[in-house]
Amino acid sequence: MSTTPGLAAAPHSGPRRDTTVEVPRGLAGVIVTDTEIGDVRGREGFYHYRQYSAVELAERRGFEDVWHLMLHGELPDRAARDRFVHEIAPLRRVPDAVRPLLAPVAEATRADGPLAGVKALLPLVGSAYGMRPLYDSTPRRRAQDALALAAVVPTLIAALHRLQHGEQPVEPRDDLGYAANYLYLVTGEVAAPERARAVEAYLISTIDHGFNASTFTGRVIASTGADLASCAAGALGALTGPLHGGAPSRALDTLDAIGSPDRARAWITDRVLAGDRIMGFGHPVYRTEDPRARMLRGIAYELGGDLVEFAAQVEREVVAVLADLKPGRELHTNVEFWAGVVMELCGLPRGMFTPTFAASRVVGWTTHALEQAADTKIIRPSARYVGPPPPQPVPAAG
Missing domain, CATH: 1.10.580.10 (Citrate Synthase, domain 1)
Incomplete structure (x- = not known):
């Protein structure tokens, strides 16, 4: 079988071997550029x-x-x-x-x-x-x-x-x-x-x-x-x-699902035991309290009201339940939790x-x-092919 002049025949091999660099899934922790922002x-x-x-x-x-x-x-x-x-x-x-x-x-x-x-x-x-x-x-x-x-x-x-x-x-x-x-x-x-x-x-x-x-x-x-x-x-x-951006309203939905302060401990305990995520808590980057949550909590307290007191109780209960059921695991409120409270108090639907x-x-x-x-280099990463080994013969049309 002949090949096109000037082109080498495609190699019959497994996954390619070249100079690509292995990185974590989702590019977690990978530095991709410099920034002054x-x-x-x-x-x-x-x-x-x-x-x-x-x-x-x-x-x-x-x-x-x-x-x-x-x-x-x-x-x-x-x-x-x-x-x-x-x-x-x-x-x-x-x-x-x-x-x-x-x-x-x-x-x-x-x-x-x-x-x-x-x-x-x-x-x-x-x-x-x-x-x-x-x-x-x-x-x-x-x-x-x-x-x-x-x-x-x-x-x-x-x-x-x-x-x-x-x-x-x-x-x-x-x-x-x-x-x-x-x-x-x-x-x-x-x-x-x-x-x-x-x-x-x-x-x-x-x-x-x-x-x-x-x-x-x-x-x-x-x-x-x-x-x-x-x-x-x-x-x-x-x-x-x-x-990414859809969590503030979901954090308030958590408060709605709990309904009243007396139900907070039981509701949170059930979710933790079931392994469910509690919206408004945890962050993929912060391993301490989210500084935005701390600031917005303070703003919420300045605005005041029953919603603020309820949210604060739920926050305390989550910490307490985790201490009982999963000692050593810290889970802090993130920006969405208190952002939702602040925006609700300010009249935003x-x-x-x-x-x-x-x-x-x-x-x-x-x-x-x-x-x-300002950088003329296009961002063009690579992917690892994991499909069937190429090249396979192309079947004739039926």
């Missing part, structure tokens, strides 16, 4: 945005300040902050070319919620803004695109949510900060300052968190040189997976918990995409 130190219970503690930023600075830090690498002074806020304000509005699409997209994605609609609209927003592939853009234009995209996503989320619940979208207000404006867009009412501040702290705490699945997805897309809207849409697709997460994380995604765009 931030990091998570799971054993220390600490994470940071650039050189600052993320939790301290959430406690002491506003969302726009931290956004400026992520995008430009430094915290702004008052004048720089005012300029940044002025730059953001007009970018919150949905582009004219996209406005007529809001209602039909909301209707088409009604069963799946606003994030499904945002995934559909992001490429259209990118086109409306004239976003070019990162490969063909200048650093200045990339930064402008990142700012525009992150500014409009909360407006899209809120508009789709309202349309899906029979209400008309409201226009962003330039006189409201990022978090207060978001609450206004969702509810149609100006939130009390303490509620706006509570949501702002949550939003700041979720801007970035290491190389999680959605951030890595966005960077992979950025490494191909694609436009920024595609990077954000891909990252958003990863976030919508229940193992449960169907908006993950979308609210996306409203802040888009700042992190776009920042990472810009950093990745």
Whole structure:
């Protein structure tokens, strides 16, 4: 049997042997690049945005300040902050070319919620803004695109949510900060300052968190040189997976399932003995208390109410049951547990918990995409083939 001139016959061998490197499943613990944006130190219970503690930023600075830090690498002074806020304000509005699409997209994605609609609209927003592939853009234009995209996503989320619940979208207000404006867009009412501040702290705490699945997805897309809207849409697709961004409402579902404080110990004991996962507890990175949970617990106590006391009791009971049944095993609350409590107290419906997460994380995604765009190397890992040994003869058509 002849072969094509210039091509060697395919070897009849088993699995290939080359210079690929074996890594853990899920790339756990594998360093894939360098970053100046931030990091998570799971054993220390600490994470940071650039050189600052993320939790301290959430406690002491506003969302726009931290956004400026992520995008430009430094915290702004008052004048720089005012300029940044002025730059953001007009970018919150949905582009004219996209406005007529809001209602039909909301209707088409009604069963799946606003994030499904945002995934559909992001490429259209990118086109409306004239976003070019990162490969063909200048650093200045990339930064402008990142700012525009992150500014409009909360407006899209809120508009789709309202349309899906029979209400008309409201226009962003330039006189409201990022978090207060978001609450206004969702509810149609100006939130009390303490509620706006509570949501702002949550939003700041979720801007970035290491190389999680959605951030890595966005960077992979950025490494191909694609436009920024595609990077954000891909990252958003990863976030919508229940193992990544879908847990805050499920943590509250745990409280609903328990029902009352007197049932907490028995309910938790049954779940632990059955080997079931208790939503809102445990984290794949932290081996100590999640610093975001600690901060949000404090915010919840400031807001107060029966829900807070109930949540605190459930938290204590989980720790106590584990001490009895699985001594030596520590399981702490994660960010989703107390985030759900805070958002519920601030008037956000449960169907908006993950979308609210996306409203802040888009700042992190776009920042990472810009950093990745500065590297011309495409992210292109390998996979180990484990199917039947090739090449097999191709059978003749019957």
